[in-house]
Amino acid sequence: MNQPHSTGKVYLVGAGPGAADLITVRGARLLQQADIVLYDALVTPDMLALCAQAEQISVGKRSGQRSAAQSHINTLLVESAQRAAIVVRLKGGDPMLFGRADEELNALEAAGIDYEIVPGITTALAAAASTRQPLTKRGIARSVALFTSSTAPDEAEETRIPDCDTLVQYMGGREAMLTAERMLSRGWSPDLPVMLVENCSRSDEVIRRVTLQQLAQEPVSATGPVLVMMGEAMRQRINAAR
Amino acid sequence: MNQPHSTGKVYLVGAGPGAADLITVRGARLLQQADIVLYDALVTPDMLALCAQAEQISVGKRSGQRSAAQSHINTLLVESAQRAAIVVRLKGGDPMLFGRADEELNALEAAGIDYEIVPGITTALAAAASTRQPLTKRGIARSVALFTSSTAPDEAEETRIPDCDTLVQYMGGREAMLTAERMLSRGWSPDLPVMLVENCSRSDEVIRRVTLQQLAQEPVSATGPVLVMMGEAMRQRINAAR
Incomplete structure (x- = not known):
């Protein structure tokens, strides 16, 4: 009408x-x-x-x-x-x-x-700001992959590991362990720095710093959405407070 | 002091x-x-x-x-x-x-x-909004690479082509031709949809739709910064006005 x-x-x-x-x-x-x-x-x-x-x-x-x-x-x-x-x-x-x-x-x-x-601020960028870890770094990282796993039946069953310097997995709470296992089996360093950001930018935001090895071994315990950032660019700066 | x-x-x-x-x-x-x-x-x-x-x-x-x-x-x-x-x-x-x-x-x-x-709106997201082309699409694209070329002497000479569903090259004006050539030689489809966005979100914004083949053949003529978005997610929707 x-x-x-x-x-x-x-x-x-x-x-x-x-x-x-x-x-x-x-x-x-x-x-x-x-x-x-x-x-x-x-x-x-x-x-x-x-x-x-x-x-x-x-x-x-x-x-x-x-x-x-x-x-x-x-x-x-x-x-x-x-x-x-x-x-x-x-x-x-x-x-x-x-x-x-x-x-x-x-x-x-x-x-x-x-x-x-x-457009809106995507969580990867807000998490980079919260953790004070740039996603790119001169001479270290100049490509960033934003990806997610899917359990939808029409998607490929396997989570592909993107070939980029910095990897950011959205909704990575449950899936991050599997991603870390796959990365280790493909030769990524066990020592690779990983930042976990839960409830990014909110008053109940939680930031954790782990290694790829630790991520592969322990399930991420979280109640809110978790963003997982992996790569050499995540390595802590020498004078950084966090 | x-x-x-x-x-x-x-x-x-x-x-x-x-x-x-x-x-x-x-x-x-x-x-x-x-x-x-x-x-x-x-x-x-x-x-x-x-x-x-x-x-x-x-x-x-x-x-x-x-x-x-x-x-x-x-x-x-x-x-x-x-x-x-x-x-x-x-x-x-x-x-x-x-x-x-x-x-x-x-x-x-x-x-x-x-x-x-x-944090700020990165150009890839503003360009997705301007062109009305989502960077991810159910069953088609669930990973996005953001990358750039570098001419700095301390960077690797070759631009790596990330292994993601949607590729977004920042400052892609001069470099996009080379990226397209490399993608073609690695088996990406000549028909792959590409969106070029110059001066994104400004009053002098220019949007162009080409194929990977065309991108490889013609230099991008632009005066402002150009963002290049490539992938099946860029394919025009059936009822889309642009």
Whole structure:
């Protein structure tokens, strides 16, 4: 029933790693203007306080309740744009990296709904800042791999170990042990420095420094999302406090 | 002569890709409070308008004048913290990725100066937003390599081609042809989709869509910094406008 000219616009906005002031200025302004905000479970209450005026809809996949299927999120997005002018789809981290953006963009395009994407701070960069460990280092590291494991049936069963100087595994809590085992078997040094960052940028952030050998031997105990950063670039500087 | 308690604090702040509202809320607030801002050539005048009250010092390596050596930047950083309370080192993109942060952090730590790092939107994510092409895609791409070539004498001469699903080459203007040639010789498809993004997020942004074959055959003509994104995830969606 809605004519194209009467539909709203959807903004896919990266919330960043968690801290409310690590969203972009553009993203914060859109939250303040939004009529409807559909948000992930990784989005913090502090962040949602920026859009107190909006109708807030949780579509989180980690909430206690049954998770919203992606097709349901797609339908909600289209329906929201048909009844409101400014719809924000607020995604943890950056929308275009490990965010299932492709499926949401396809749905919006098929429905002829206008949209715009606002990038967010991805956790790897926030974790580099928190740990004070640059991901690249002159003469040591000039390539960085961002990757994740998957248990989805349509993905390859094995986690490939990328051939880069610095490796960053997202959602690496359970999978990091296996990654470390594979890296050791492929000749990476047991002494390779590893940083584990749980709940990056939040008040309950936890940082641990281990070696690749230790990572292979002990399961990572964590309740929140864990980012695993591996490589020579992670080696502690001589005067560093942490 | 300065006692530790009398020195200021240095904030390494990511400016993001260029647009003034793609800095984080935290970064923008620090710019407004800064006494001194040392900024890169990639930082835009719009961004510097956020810190009109501050003493602004250009340490850009791309300016028309002779570029500031890294050791000179390090000295300036330390001296600035010895005469001002809030010093912002404003770096294009994110400070911890291709930003020579390691050298600046070493200098600050050696001088006993307190610092904090504020992440920024790295160009790869802003380019994914501009081009509307997610870097990862379910069943297609779940690893992303961020890399750069180097002509520095202490770096390996050859650009390694990372083994990831999506490849993003920073400062890829001149080097991208060579990268494409090497990828073709290693069996990547000539038809592989490639997005070229020049002056990402700025008013003079230019987006071009080519194939790996075309990238290998024609030099990229550009005046500004070019980001090159390669991989099946870059394939145009069926209903996409661009």
